[in-house]
Amino acid sequence: MDNSQLFFDFAPIWQARTLLLEGFGIAMFSAVAGIFFAILLGLIVALMRLSRYRALRAIAFTYTQLFRGVPLYVLVLWIYFGLVYAVGIDIPRIPSGIIALALLNSGYLSETFRSGILAVEKGQREAGEALGLRPWQVSRFIVLPQAGRIVVPPTGNQFVDAIKDSAILSIIGVPELMKVAQEQANMYYRPFEFYTVAGLLYLIAVIIVSKGISKLEQRLARFSRASKEASSGERRPSEVGG
Amino acid sequence: MSETLLQLRNVGKRFGDHVVLKDINLDIAKGEVVCVIGPSGSGKSTLLRCINFIAPPEEGEVIFEGRTWKRFHSAFNFIANRKYEAKLPTLRAEIGMVFQHFNVFPHMTAIENVVLGLTKVRGNTRNVAREIAERSLRQVGLGDKLDQYPEKLSGGQKQRVAIARALALNPKVMLFDEVTSALDPELVTGILDEMRRLASDGMTMVVVTHEMNFAFQVATRIVFMDAGRIVTIGTPEEIRNTTEPRARAFLSSILG
Amino acid sequence: MDGYQYNWNVVWQSLPELRQGLIITLQVSIMGMSLAIVFGLLCAIGRLSQYGYIRKFSVAVIDFSRSIPLFVLLFWVYYGLSLKFSINLTAFQAGAIALGITGGAYMAEVFRGGINAVDFGQREAALAIGLTQSKAFNLVVLPQAIRIIVPQAVNVYVGLLKGATIVSVIGVADMIYVAQYISLNSFTPFEMYSAVGVAFIALTVSIAGLAFLLEAKLNKGRSRG
Numbered sequence: 001m002d003n004s005q006l007f008f009d010f011a012p013i014w015q016a017r018t019l020l021l022e023g024f025g026i027a028m029f030s031a032v033a034g035i036f037f038a039i040l041l042g043l044i045v046a047l048m049r050l051s052r053y054r055a056l057r058a059i060a061f062t063y064t065q066l067f068r069g070v071p072l073y074v075l076v077l078w079i080y081f082g083l084v085y086a087v088g089i090d091i092p093r094i095p096s097g098i099i100a101l102a103l104l105n106s107g108y109l110s111e112t113f114r115s116g117i118l119a120v121e122k123g124q125r126e127a128g129e130a131l132g133l134r135p136w137q138v139s140r141f142i143v144l145p146q147a148g149r150i151v152v153p154p155t156g157n158q159f160v161d162a163i164k165d166s167a168i169l170s171i172i173g174v175p176e177l178m179k180v181a182q183e184q185a186n187m188y189y190r191p192f193e194f195y196t197v198a199g200l201l202y203l204i205a206v207i208i209v210s211k212g213i214s215k216l217e218q219r220l221a222r223f224s225r226a227s228k229e230a231s232s233g234e235r236r237p238s239e240v241g242g
Numbered sequence: 243m244s245e246t247l248l249q250l251r252n253v254g255k256r257f258g259d260h261v262v263l264k265d266i267n268l269d270i271a272k273g274e275v276v277c278v279i280g281p282s283g284s285g286k287s288t289l290l291r292c293i294n295f296i297a298p299p300e301e302g303e304v305i306f307e308g309r310t311w312k313r314f315h316s317a318f319n320f321i322a323n324r325k326y327e328a329k330l331p332t333l334r335a336e337i338g339m340v341f342q343h344f345n346v347f348p349h350m351t352a353i354e355n356v357v358l359g360l361t362k363v364r365g366n367t368r369n370v371a372r373e374i375a376e377r378s379l380r381q382v383g384l385g386d387k388l389d390q391y392p393e394k395l396s397g398g399q400k401q402r403v404a405i406a407r408a409l410a411l412n413p414k415v416m417l418f419d420e421v422t423s424a425l426d427p428e429l430v431t432g433i434l435d436e437m438r439r440l441a442s443d444g445m446t447m448v449v450v451t452h453e454m455n456f457a458f459q460v461a462t463r464i465v466f467m468d469a470g471r472i473v474t475i476g477t478p479e480e481i482r483n484t485t486e487p488r489a490r491a492f493l494s495s496i497l498g
Numbered sequence: 499m500d501g502y503q504y505n506w507n508v509v510w511q512s513l514p515e516l517r518q519g520l521i522i523t524l525q526v527s528i529m530g531m532s533l534a535i536v537f538g539l540l541c542a543i544g545r546l547s548q549y550g551y552i553r554k555f556s557v558a559v560i561d562f563s564r565s566i567p568l569f570v571l572l573f574w575v576y577y578g579l580s581l582k583f584s585i586n587l588t589a590f591q592a593g594a595i596a597l598g599i600t601g602g603a604y605m606a607e608v609f610r611g612g613i614n615a616v617d618f619g620q621r622e623a624a625l626a627i628g629l630t631q632s633k634a635f636n637l638v639v640l641p642q643a644i645r646i647i648v649p650q651a652v653n654v655y656v657g658l659l660k661g662a663t664i665v666s667v668i669g670v671a672d673m674i675y676v677a678q679y680i681s682l683n684s685f686t687p688f689e690m691y692s693a694v695g696v697a698f699i700a701l702t703v704s705i706a707g708l709a710f711l712l713e714a715k716l717n718k719g720r721s722r723g
Binding site for chain 3: 007065066068069070071072073074075077078081082083085086087160163164165166167168170171178181182185191192193194195196198199202203206207210
């Protein structure tokens with residue numbers, strides 16, 4: 001049957017559905033893993049930036065500037081191609097992509113976490129100290145739980161960006177959704193169809209995650225004064241990278 | 243006079259070039275209620291924060307129950323800094339503090355606010371802590387608000403949670419930092435009554451306040467501060483009749 | 499692979515090409531930003547429309563545009579649309595359009611946020627002294643909104659600049675393209691990508707610095723009553 005006259009030929013999409021969904025799964029996995037490590041790194045860097053020791057603050061500041069300034073595309077190429085040649089570390093495709101996503105997002109998240117921690121009123125820390133809590137207890141039981149609520153919405157937005165950014169990993173051959181779409185588009189010579197479907201899949205993922213975030217935000221806002229200020233949850237427009 | 247509980251010796255503090263406290267000497271006996279008055283910016287709140295080292299004094303020392311506390315800071319030896327900081331909680335645990343802006347923990351219910359110190363500082367089990375916390379909140383009239391989040395409480399109720407939180411740890415001295423300044427006028431009396439009750443129970447108290455009536459009625463001694471120094475100390479009677487010009491000027495501007 | 503000989507000379511030797519690539523990157527991003535401003539303004543005006551369906555449509559367009567990865571948009575425009583509708587787009591044009599769509603969604607939010615951030619009382623006060631609706635907007639609301647919009651627009655631009663790096667994938671000879679091309683021949687990807695990375699960090703940090711100064715300047719003498 002000749003389908004070349006159809007405006008939107010769904011048949012090749014249907015044939016490639018398992019491949020597309022697998023790609024979608026890998027994309028989501030990369031984004032989740034990337035953001036997971038980004039949160040860990042970002043927290044460490046944020047605490048370093050709030051350290052009383054100048055050297056730690058300087059290192060953390062440089063780190064933040066570095067990974068907020070570098071485009072993901074360059075970072076991915078640098079890790080996957082650059083490091084092999086220069087340092088001899090041969091990191092496979094998917095881990096390379098996850099590392100790049102983690103580093104890039106940790107730069108942004110460290111800033112988010114830092115401002116979240118600073119947004120907790122000074123009096124809260126004082127009150128904890130006055131009770132006789134140890135410094136780590138003040139952080140653990142008083143400051144971090146409140147900061148946590150403040151940073152939920154921006155962290156969620158960062159996750160959304162990581163999902164979108166994961167499409168870039170196709171350039172180093174990570175078999176995620178975009179890579180699959182490219183291959184299939186070339187095979188069937190149906191770029192419009194495949195890229196539309198790929199776009200829709202990303203759209204669905206982003207919408208679901210965004211909805212989840214605002215649900216979470218509402219739940220947290222119910223009993224916390226701290227999260228009120230942040231509940232506007234406005235998206236930082238600087239991450240258009242994906 | 244009964245035994246001395248707390249002594250400040252030549253305590254001084256500065257923020258950069260700005261001297262906030264200078265040469266503060268003050269002895270406080272067990273059971274005393276010392277009210278600190280003076281114009282705003284005279285260093286009253288900082289004085290309180292020096293006592294429990296929330297804002298550690300750069301000069302001088304604090305002697306509490308015979309133990310001397312001095313600020314320590316090394317620019318390079320961070321292990322020593324840690325050791326010093328690890329000791330401070332033992333001082334603070336014996337000193338209760340109530341703040342102007344309540345500083346209740348918004349992510350915890352009223353009872354959780356009180357339980358925190360009991361479990362983490364005093365090492366009580368959860369059950370014991372809950373019992374003590376409940377009693378403590380009952381005492382300040384919040385028996386029916388145990389599981390409320392602070393957001394749902396009025397300013398006066400928040401301040402009561404803060405008082406219960408401090409008292410539950412059975413402190414040897416209580417510091418009150420302008421605790422009624424942020425309250426709506428109709429709620430002030432209730433909190434002041436709470437403090438009167440504490441004073442008559444024999445609690446040692448250091449109270450920074452603008453409530454002159456309270457100060458002159460309840461205090462055993464009144465400290466008048468100006469520009470980071472203690473200008474004069476005396477019984478309410480002595481302060482009322484003081485000849486010190488700045489204290490006179492301050493009192494006449496307030497009492498009219 | 500031990501004993502790798504670092505060859506930073508390659509970077510120095512290829513500076514002219516890299517510079518040429520950088521100019522193309524800047525051109526694509528500036529074209530994209532121009533489209534984003536137009537597109538964003540249209541969407542923002544749509545969102546403020548008095549007709550419900552126009553508002554809903556604008557919201558949908560904004561959400562749609564910013565939920566789809568730039569990378570996907572680029573391929574969709576360059577390979578998908580051009581083939582489907584037989585439009586002959588150059589890679590450069592496709593890149594600018596994709597950047598314009600993504601950036602436009604962000605700009606729409608920036609415009610709206612800026613206008614909303616101006617205290618409602620300001621507009622009321624302007625109307626109260628007898629200004630017309632449009633004069634109240636142009637003379638009172640807009641000048642205040644601009645102070646909020648400009649620094650955020652610079653942030654959007656920085657994002658687009660970084661996003662613009664992907665146009666090399668469809669063959670625009672930008673800085674990455676040059677770096678890839680040269681490192682293929684000289685086997686120096688580490689050096690070339692490091693150089694490109696440093697160039698971008700320097701660029702984005704200095705633009706952010708400029709934005710900061712601009713913000714400080716715009717906020718000077720500003721005290722809200």
